[in-house]
Amino acid sequence: MSLKPILLGFLENPSSGYDLKKIFDETVRFFWSAELSQIYPTLHQLRSEGLVVSTRERSEKGPDREVYSRTPAGTEELQRWLAAGPVNHTERFAFLAQLFFLGQAEDLDLTRSFLQQLRARFADRLQVLRSIDDKEREEQPGYPESLTSRDFHAYLTLLCGLNRLEASVAWCDESLRLLEKRELLHHGGKKTTRDERGVLND
Amino acid sequence: MSLKPILLGFLENPSSGYDLKKIFDETVRFFWSAELSQIYPTLHQLRSEGLVVSTRERSEKGPDREVYSRTPAGTEELQRWLAAGPVNHTERFAFLAQLFFLGQAEDLDLTRSFLQQLRARFADRLQVLRSIDDKEREEQPGYPESLTSRDFHAYLTLLCGLNRLEASVAWCDESLRLLEKRELLHHGGKKTTRDERGVLND
DNA sequence: GCAGACTATATAACTTATGATATAGTATTC
DNA sequence: GAATACTATATCATAAGTTATATAGTCTGC
Known part of the structure; x- marks a missing residue:
């Protein structure tokens, strides 16, 4: 479980479960x-293991808060x-499984549409990350050189996202290019009929 | 759940649970x-939903096989x-959470070592994918143009992996470069002592 | 005064996934 | 013939994660 150490990480500053969610x-x-x-049951577990302690505090904005500290x-x-090194997270990419099985359909239009949707999603997320980066560059003079250790490490995680999303968009484009080439080679631009579309082989 | 459709995808050809694992x-x-x-309970579920059927077959190599067909x-x-489009899989990257919290440590050596381990893992996996690609290129004349639809789609998934791993390795290198620059700027090459190392702030 | 939004904790039901273990047939090697 | 490896199915316990729901205090606007 990675949630426990992640909660411990955030509990550098005392927070309630509700805070942690935000x-x-x-x-x-x-x-x-x-x-x-x-989050709530995991905080209870951490407390029972002695890795965090909690105090009940009155809140001005709502019910009592249970504030946890590391x-x-x-x-x-x-x-x-x-210190144990990078967690081996066996990443699962359902979209690749979908692409894999689209090979059973005769219809390359399905694959094209799928890749276009994928590209749009990657591009959207890329834009979000870029706007975050841009905003921080504006607000912080000398970014990223002058960052605190915490912000520098956060910046590296942002860079990772930017990097992977750029690669993902490029891969979609490359795949769409290969698809087009393939269609020309195999069908000479032949149009599929409604009957041929969307049919998997049994 | 993506496992059900994935099993359905593989069951284009009749297979036992054991086969499917392989x-x-x-x-x-x-x-x-x-x-x-x-896999076994999921096959039972698929059968009870009428999405697969099974027959018991005698095996020459072991106990009876329960062979499923779509x-x-x-x-x-x-x-x-x-046809529903790419599954929205909220990917989780524990290693990024680790990198994020390494910002709480004073010791940039920990971050360097972490990134070096990460780079080594990405590079290893990249090499595995490249050797698969190389092998297929050797065996198949005209690869990837002459692939079947199934193999073409499998090739696209391979390309995705190659692409992302290359980006990941590049990101590690970029991060290590930024780290070095940062160390020079902030410490002027100052060496950390044993006492300063590996300590998180409370 | 009450509706709606926000703050705050908690639990139940369910889904998804892993690790461990049990059982048992076949084939190979020593 | 015993040990080992592989084939094959199955279940249990546990962990990890999501969705829905219950409860209740505070604050703002109408």
């Missing part, structure tokens, strides 16, 4: 997310996670 | 995997999955 959505949403229904044992646990 | 490991392991303990309803279900 922090997730504001900072690491591009590579990690969690629902409140997962204990020294929690900091050690986080440290162990970081 | 097919996963041989074809889509780079973007999807499944354990036998997940029904027309199963083919339709697969078709729906493919």
Whole structure:
């Protein structure tokens, strides 16, 4: 489970479960997310393991807050996670499975449409990341040289996203190019009829 | 759940659960995997939904095989999955969370070592994909132009992996370069002592 | 005063996935 | 003939994650 060490990471500053949800959505949403229904029980677990402690505080804006803080044992646990090296996350890409099985259809139009949708999504996300980068460049003079250690590391994660999304868009374009070439080679521009479309082989 | 349509995809050819596990490991392991303990119950579910049928067959190499085949309803279900467009898979990258929290450590050596390990892993996987590509190029004259539709789509998924891994390696290199620049700027080449290393801020 | 938005915690039901273990037939090697 | 490896199916316990729902306090606008 990576959620525990991630919560420990955020609990450098004391926060409630509700706070943590917002922090997730504001900072690491591009590579990690969690629902409140997962955060609350996990905080209870961390507390029972002595990695965090909590205090009940009155809130001016709503019901009482249960505010969690990392204990020294929690900091050690986080440290162990970081020192153990990159987590081997077997990434799953359902869209590649879909593309793979589109090979069973006779209709290359399905593949083209699929790749175009994929490209649009990657391009959208790329634009979001770029606008974040642009905004930070504007606000911080000397960005990224003058960043704090925390912001520098956050910047590296942003760079990773930019990099991968650019590669993904380029791959879509390359795939669409190969598709076009293939259609010319195999069909000489022949148009498919309605009957030929969307049929998988049995 | 993407496993059901993926199994349906493979069941273009009748296979047992055991076969399917091997097919996963041989074809889509780079973007999807499944354990036998997940495959067997899922096949039972698909059968109860009428999307596959099964027959018991005697095996020469071991116990009886339960061989599953896709029904027309199963083919339709697969078709729906493919026609619905790319599955929105919120990808999670634990290694980016780790990098993010390495910002809490004073020690940039930890970050360097982390990025170096990451680079090595990406480079290893890239080499595996490249050797697969090279092998197919050797075996198939006119590759990739002369591929069947299935192999062409498989080739696109391979290209995606090559593309993303190349981008990942490049990102690691870029990050290591920025790290070095940062160390020179902030510390003027100052060496950290043992006491300063690996300590997170509380 | 009440509707709607936001703050705040919590749990139940369900889905998805992994790891461990049990069972048992076949084939190969020592 | 015993050990090992491979073929083959199955179940259990557990973990990880999502969706829906319940409860309740505060604040703003109408």
